[in-house]
Amino acid sequence: VRDIETINTELILSDIELVERRIERAKKLAKGDKKFDAEAALFERLLAHLNDGLTAASFPCTEDEKLVVSDCPTLSGKKVLYAANMSEEDFAEGYEQNARYIAVKEYAEASGAAVIPVCAGIEQEIAELDAEERLMFLSELGLESSGLDRLIKCSYSLLGLISYLTSGEDECRAWTITRGTKAPQAAGKIHTDFERGFIRAEVIAFEDLKTIGTMAAAKAQGKVRSEGKEYIMKDGDIVNFLFNV
Secondary structure, three states: OHHHHHHHHHHHHHHHHHHHHHHHHHHHHHOOOOHHHHHHHHHHHHHHHHHOOOOHHHOOOOHHHHHHHHOOOOOOOOOOEEEEEOOHHHHHHHHHHOHHHHHHHHHHHHHOOEEEEEOHHHHHHHHOOOHHHHHHHHHHHOOOOOHHHHHHHHHHHHHOEEEEEEEOOOOEEEEEEEOOOEHHHHHHOOOHHHHHOEEEEEEEEHHHHHHHOOHHHHHHOOOOEEEOOOOEOOOOEEEEEEEOO
8 A cells, every 4th residue: 555655646746747737828828718717727726636645536526627627637537456466375365365455455445446466476377378278277276267357357347448249251359449339339430431321230248149159049039139329339249230321
Protein backbone atom coordinates (compact mmCIF):
# COMPACT_ATOMS: atom_id res chain seq x y z
CA VAL A 1 0.00 0.00 0.00
CA ARG A 2 2.89 2.34 0.74
CA ASP A 3 4.23 1.71 -2.78
CA ILE A 4 0.80 2.47 -4.27
CA GLU A 5 0.58 5.74 -2.35
CA THR A 6 4.07 6.73 -3.50
CA ILE A 7 3.11 6.15 -7.14
CA ASN A 8 -0.20 8.01 -6.69
CA THR A 9 1.69 10.99 -5.27
CA GLU A 10 3.89 11.11 -8.38
CA LEU A 11 0.81 10.92 -10.64
CA ILE A 12 -0.97 13.66 -8.69
CA LEU A 13 2.08 15.97 -8.91
CA SER A 14 2.16 15.46 -12.67
CA ASP A 15 -1.59 16.17 -12.87
CA ILE A 16 -1.22 19.37 -10.87
CA GLU A 17 1.10 20.79 -13.54
CA LEU A 18 -1.32 19.69 -16.27
CA VAL A 19 -4.37 21.23 -14.58
CA GLU A 20 -2.54 24.48 -13.83
CA ARG A 21 -1.81 24.85 -17.56
CA ARG A 22 -5.45 24.07 -18.36
CA ILE A 23 -6.63 26.80 -15.95
CA GLU A 24 -4.23 29.31 -17.50
CA ARG A 25 -5.52 28.43 -20.99
CA ALA A 26 -9.17 28.69 -19.93
CA LYS A 27 -8.62 32.11 -18.34
CA LYS A 28 -6.98 33.43 -21.50
CA LEU A 29 -9.88 32.16 -23.63
CA ALA A 30 -12.38 33.65 -21.18
CA LYS A 31 -11.21 37.14 -22.16
CA GLY A 32 -12.86 36.58 -25.52
CA ASP A 33 -15.62 34.17 -24.49
CA LYS A 34 -17.11 34.17 -20.99
CA LYS A 35 -18.19 30.51 -21.23
CA PHE A 36 -14.60 29.56 -20.38
CA ASP A 37 -15.01 31.17 -16.92
CA ALA A 38 -16.99 28.08 -15.86
CA GLU A 39 -14.28 25.79 -17.22
CA ALA A 40 -11.59 27.70 -15.32
CA ALA A 41 -13.64 27.48 -12.11
CA LEU A 42 -14.14 23.72 -12.58
CA PHE A 43 -10.43 23.07 -13.03
CA GLU A 44 -9.60 25.28 -10.05
CA ARG A 45 -11.82 22.97 -7.97
CA LEU A 46 -9.97 19.98 -9.41
CA LEU A 47 -6.63 21.64 -8.62
CA ALA A 48 -7.64 22.14 -4.97
CA HIS A 49 -8.70 18.48 -4.86
CA LEU A 50 -5.31 17.35 -6.22
CA ASN A 51 -3.44 19.65 -3.83
CA ASP A 52 -5.16 17.81 -0.97
CA GLY A 53 -3.34 14.68 -2.15
CA LEU A 54 -6.43 13.12 -3.74
CA THR A 55 -6.57 11.53 -7.19
CA ALA A 56 -8.50 12.94 -10.13
CA ALA A 57 -10.52 9.69 -10.18
CA SER A 58 -12.05 10.61 -6.79
CA PHE A 59 -12.93 14.20 -7.81
CA PRO A 60 -16.65 14.83 -7.05
CA CYS A 61 -18.45 16.41 -10.00
CA THR A 62 -21.60 16.17 -12.12
CA GLU A 63 -21.89 14.05 -15.27
CA ASP A 64 -21.60 17.16 -17.45
CA GLU A 65 -18.49 18.26 -15.54
CA LYS A 66 -17.00 14.79 -15.96
CA LEU A 67 -17.16 15.24 -19.74
CA VAL A 68 -15.19 18.48 -19.47
CA VAL A 69 -12.64 16.98 -17.06
CA SER A 70 -12.21 13.89 -19.28
CA ASP A 71 -10.90 16.19 -22.01
CA CYS A 72 -7.89 16.81 -19.75
CA PRO A 73 -5.80 13.58 -19.76
CA THR A 74 -4.97 13.30 -16.04
CA LEU A 75 -2.91 10.27 -15.06
CA SER A 76 -4.51 9.84 -11.63
CA GLY A 77 -7.93 9.80 -13.27
CA LYS A 78 -7.26 6.60 -15.22
CA LYS A 79 -8.75 3.22 -14.38
CA VAL A 80 -6.37 1.21 -12.18
CA LEU A 81 -5.69 -2.51 -11.88
CA TYR A 82 -3.19 -3.76 -9.30
CA ALA A 83 -1.37 -7.04 -9.89
CA ALA A 84 -0.41 -8.36 -6.45
CA ASN A 85 2.67 -10.54 -6.99
CA MET A 86 3.48 -13.17 -4.36
CA SER A 87 5.66 -16.22 -3.91
CA GLU A 88 4.65 -19.68 -5.11
CA GLU A 89 4.37 -20.74 -1.47
CA ASP A 90 2.05 -17.87 -0.52
CA PHE A 91 0.00 -18.42 -3.68
CA ALA A 92 -0.36 -22.16 -3.00
CA GLU A 93 -1.31 -21.63 0.64
CA GLY A 94 -4.18 -19.34 -0.34
CA TYR A 95 -3.70 -15.74 -1.41
CA GLU A 96 -6.96 -14.70 0.30
CA GLN A 97 -5.17 -15.17 3.61
CA ASN A 98 -2.14 -13.12 2.60
CA ALA A 99 -2.05 -9.97 4.77
CA ARG A 100 -0.47 -7.76 2.11
CA TYR A 101 -2.89 -8.95 -0.55
CA ILE A 102 -5.81 -8.20 1.78
CA ALA A 103 -4.43 -4.70 2.41
CA VAL A 104 -4.07 -3.99 -1.31
CA LYS A 105 -7.55 -5.41 -2.00
CA GLU A 106 -9.11 -3.14 0.66
CA TYR A 107 -7.23 -0.13 -0.73
CA ALA A 108 -8.35 -0.96 -4.28
CA GLU A 109 -12.00 -1.39 -3.31
CA ALA A 110 -11.99 1.94 -1.44
CA SER A 111 -10.56 3.78 -4.46
CA GLY A 112 -12.67 2.12 -7.18
CA ALA A 113 -9.70 0.13 -8.52
CA ALA A 114 -9.34 -3.62 -9.06
CA VAL A 115 -6.73 -6.13 -7.92
CA ILE A 116 -5.79 -9.64 -9.02
CA PRO A 117 -3.34 -12.02 -7.32
CA VAL A 118 -0.48 -13.34 -9.46
CA CYS A 119 2.68 -15.36 -9.00
CA ALA A 120 5.37 -14.33 -11.49
CA GLY A 121 7.21 -17.64 -10.94
CA ILE A 122 4.15 -19.68 -11.90
CA GLU A 123 3.44 -17.41 -14.88
CA GLN A 124 6.98 -18.00 -16.17
CA GLU A 125 6.48 -21.76 -15.94
CA ILE A 126 3.12 -21.53 -17.74
CA ALA A 127 4.65 -19.48 -20.57
CA GLU A 128 7.16 -22.25 -21.29
CA LEU A 129 4.50 -24.97 -21.70
CA ASP A 130 2.45 -25.92 -24.76
CA ALA A 131 -1.35 -25.65 -24.69
CA GLU A 132 -2.07 -29.19 -23.42
CA GLU A 133 0.63 -29.10 -20.75
CA ARG A 134 -0.59 -25.68 -19.65
CA LEU A 135 -4.10 -27.00 -18.97
CA MET A 136 -2.72 -29.92 -16.94
CA PHE A 137 -0.42 -27.61 -14.96
CA LEU A 138 -3.25 -25.18 -14.15
CA SER A 139 -5.50 -28.09 -13.13
CA GLU A 140 -2.84 -29.39 -10.73
CA LEU A 141 -2.66 -25.94 -9.14
CA GLY A 142 -6.45 -25.73 -8.89
CA LEU A 143 -6.57 -22.75 -11.27
CA GLU A 144 -9.04 -22.21 -14.13
CA SER A 145 -6.84 -19.74 -16.03
CA SER A 146 -3.43 -18.13 -16.01
CA GLY A 147 -2.69 -14.78 -14.37
CA LEU A 148 -2.27 -13.22 -17.81
CA ASP A 149 -5.76 -14.36 -18.87
CA ARG A 150 -7.24 -13.02 -15.63
CA LEU A 151 -5.37 -9.73 -16.12
CA ILE A 152 -6.85 -9.33 -19.62
CA LYS A 153 -10.40 -10.15 -18.50
CA CYS A 154 -10.21 -7.81 -15.54
CA SER A 155 -8.80 -5.01 -17.74
CA TYR A 156 -11.70 -5.45 -20.19
CA SER A 157 -14.21 -5.28 -17.35
CA LEU A 158 -12.66 -2.13 -15.86
CA LEU A 159 -12.70 -0.39 -19.23
CA GLY A 160 -16.28 -1.46 -19.98
CA LEU A 161 -15.26 -3.54 -23.00
CA ILE A 162 -16.69 -6.76 -24.44
CA SER A 163 -15.98 -8.89 -27.52
CA TYR A 164 -18.21 -10.37 -30.17
CA LEU A 165 -17.16 -12.97 -32.73
CA THR A 166 -17.50 -13.40 -36.48
CA SER A 167 -16.73 -16.65 -38.25
CA GLY A 168 -16.38 -17.49 -41.93
CA GLU A 169 -14.43 -19.75 -44.26
CA ASP A 170 -11.34 -17.53 -44.07
CA GLU A 171 -11.11 -16.78 -40.36
CA CYS A 172 -12.72 -16.57 -36.96
CA ARG A 173 -12.18 -13.19 -35.33
CA ALA A 174 -13.01 -11.31 -32.12
CA TRP A 175 -14.00 -7.63 -32.26
CA THR A 176 -13.69 -5.35 -29.24
CA ILE A 177 -16.56 -2.93 -28.52
CA THR A 178 -17.81 -0.85 -25.59
CA ARG A 179 -20.43 -2.50 -23.39
CA GLY A 180 -23.87 -1.19 -24.39
CA THR A 181 -23.04 -0.90 -28.11
CA LYS A 182 -25.99 -1.60 -30.45
CA ALA A 183 -25.77 -4.02 -33.38
CA PRO A 184 -25.35 -1.47 -36.22
CA GLN A 185 -22.49 0.31 -34.44
CA ALA A 186 -20.86 -3.04 -33.65
CA ALA A 187 -21.10 -3.92 -37.35
CA GLY A 188 -19.39 -0.62 -38.11
CA LYS A 189 -16.27 -1.90 -36.33
CA ILE A 190 -15.83 -4.32 -39.25
CA HIS A 191 -16.62 -1.82 -42.01
CA THR A 192 -18.57 1.44 -42.20
CA ASP A 193 -20.72 -0.06 -45.00
CA PHE A 194 -21.96 -2.71 -42.54
CA GLU A 195 -23.31 0.02 -40.25
CA ARG A 196 -24.64 2.24 -43.05
CA GLY A 197 -26.56 -0.56 -44.78
CA PHE A 198 -27.45 -2.61 -41.67
CA ILE A 199 -30.52 -4.85 -42.11
CA ARG A 200 -30.33 -7.30 -39.24
CA ALA A 201 -27.96 -9.51 -37.27
CA GLU A 202 -28.10 -13.28 -36.88
CA VAL A 203 -26.88 -13.96 -33.35
CA ILE A 204 -26.05 -16.97 -31.19
CA ALA A 205 -24.33 -17.02 -27.81
CA PHE A 206 -20.89 -18.63 -27.77
CA GLU A 207 -21.85 -21.06 -24.99
CA ASP A 208 -24.93 -22.21 -26.95
CA LEU A 209 -22.87 -22.94 -30.07
CA LYS A 210 -20.20 -24.67 -27.97
CA THR A 211 -22.87 -26.95 -26.46
CA ILE A 212 -24.72 -27.67 -29.74
CA GLY A 213 -21.64 -28.09 -31.92
CA THR A 214 -22.51 -26.64 -35.33
CA MET A 215 -24.28 -23.59 -36.68
CA ALA A 216 -26.59 -25.79 -38.78
CA ALA A 217 -27.73 -27.71 -35.69
CA ALA A 218 -28.12 -24.44 -33.75
CA LYS A 219 -30.39 -23.04 -36.48
CA ALA A 220 -32.43 -26.24 -36.48
CA GLN A 221 -32.93 -25.89 -32.72
CA GLY A 222 -33.92 -22.23 -33.03
CA LYS A 223 -30.90 -20.97 -31.11
CA VAL A 224 -29.85 -18.49 -33.82
CA ARG A 225 -31.83 -15.28 -33.28
CA SER A 226 -32.61 -12.47 -35.72
CA GLU A 227 -31.93 -9.10 -34.07
CA GLY A 228 -32.63 -5.57 -35.31
CA LYS A 229 -31.11 -2.11 -34.96
CA GLU A 230 -31.92 -1.74 -31.26
CA TYR A 231 -30.24 -4.97 -30.18
CA ILE A 232 -27.54 -4.38 -27.55
CA MET A 233 -24.56 -6.66 -28.10
CA LYS A 234 -23.56 -9.14 -25.41
CA ASP A 235 -20.13 -10.47 -24.57
CA GLY A 236 -19.44 -13.64 -26.55
CA ASP A 237 -22.14 -13.12 -29.19
CA ILE A 238 -21.36 -14.86 -32.47
CA VAL A 239 -22.81 -12.71 -35.26
CA ASN A 240 -23.54 -12.74 -38.97
CA PHE A 241 -24.46 -9.23 -40.15
CA LEU A 242 -26.81 -8.76 -43.08
CA PHE A 243 -26.48 -5.41 -44.85
CA ASN A 244 -27.18 -3.71 -48.16
CA VAL A 245 -25.50 -0.57 -49.50
